[in-house]
Amino acid sequence: MDAAMVLLVDVHAHLDLFKDDLDGVIARAKAAGVKVIIANGVDSQTNRVVLDLAKKYDIVKPALGIYPPDALQQEVDVGDYPIQLKPYDVDEELAFIEKSEPVALGEVGLDYKTGKDIAGQKELFQKFIDLSKKLDIPLIVHSRKAEQVVIDMLDASGAKKVVLHCFSGKKSLIKRAAGKGWSFSIPTNVVRSEHFQNMINMVHISQLLTETDAPLLSPFPGQRNEPAFVLESLKKIAELKGLTVEDAANAVFQNYQNLFL
Numbered sequence: 001m002d003a004a005m006v007l008l009v010d011v012h013a014h015l016d017l018f019k020d021d022l023d024g025v026i027a028r029a030k031a032a033g034v035k036v037i038i039a040n041g042v043d044s045q046t047n048r049v050v051l052d053l054a055k056k057y058d059i060v061k062p063a064l065g066i067y068p069p070d071a072l073q074q075e076v077d078v079g080d081y082p083i084q085l086k087p088y089d090v091d092e093e094l095a096f097i098e099k100s101e102p103v104a105l106g107e108v109g110l111d112y113k114t115g116k117d118i119a120g121q122k123e124l125f126q127k128f129i130d131l132s133k134k135l136d137i138p139l140i141v142h143s144r145k146a147e148q149v150v151i152d153m154l155d156a157s158g159a160k161k162v163v164l165h166c167f168s169g170k171k172s173l174i175k176r177a178a179g180k181g182w183s184f185s186i187p188t189n190v191v192r193s194e195h196f197q198n199m200i201n202m203v204h205i206s207q208l209l210t211e212t213d214a215p216l217l218s219p220f221p222g223q224r225n226e227p228a229f230v231l232e233s234l235k236k237i238a239e240l241k242g243l244t245v246e247d248a249a250n251a252v253f254q255n256y257q258n259l260f261l
């Protein structure tokens with residue numbers, strides 16, 4: 001397949017976790033047909049890295065956010081998110097995010113698996129839901145072991161522009177979120193996940209997006225994930241929707257444009 005023929009978008013990557021070889025990662029993404037990578041921040045420090053990368057690389061666009069802080073602390077402690085945390089003021093960061101004109105707010109949400117400060121997480125997530133409505137830009141939402149609460153909060157707030165990233169909720173919640181018109185981003189590990197394959201079958205093509213969560217969630221065991229691999233999500237969408245990869249890619253890219261531009 002000719003990469004020039006496909007329009008690929010990766011709506012959720014952690015480019016801050018790539019170090020020396022990011023030039024190569026971006027070059028491989030372009031060669032694969034990736035036109036847009038939305039880099040997501042998780043705290044004050046990574047938000048600034050995201051903004052720098054968006055200035056440096058033409059296909060990178062910035063999403064700024066605050067991942068549930070207690071969950072992030074835990075992930076940093078066990079080495080799952082290899083950065084050094086630095087303290088910052090959350091409300092100052094929210095003001096910084098607002099004036100930095102991100103294309104989306106992410107990564108934000110709730111994580112009851114790794115985090116324990118439920119009240120604090122909900123208070124922070126609500127601030128992002130409100131900011132998303134004020135700025136009229138999408139939320140890129142993390143919802144681990146808190147899918148129902150996330151849906152309830154978004155619904156109660158009348159949120160419209162929502163991307164449920166790597167959503168692991170049960171079928172009734174997928175149906176409810178789809179009924180609200182929200183979007184689901186299909187991660188590259190869909191190649192071996194019955195759950196995400198079911199999601200593709202259940203959700204209309206107009207509400208599907210693609211993501212890698214790179215360098216996490218690789219489609220290839222033992223290999224670091226990178227935005228070029230987003231093609232794997234598209235191949236699975238094409239297969240299950242009975243479309244050519246080109247047609248599936250064009251549909252997903254159109255969804256990206258409708259929601260983000």
Ligand SMILES: [Zn+2]
Nearest residue numbers: 012014107213
């Ligand atoms: Zn992520």
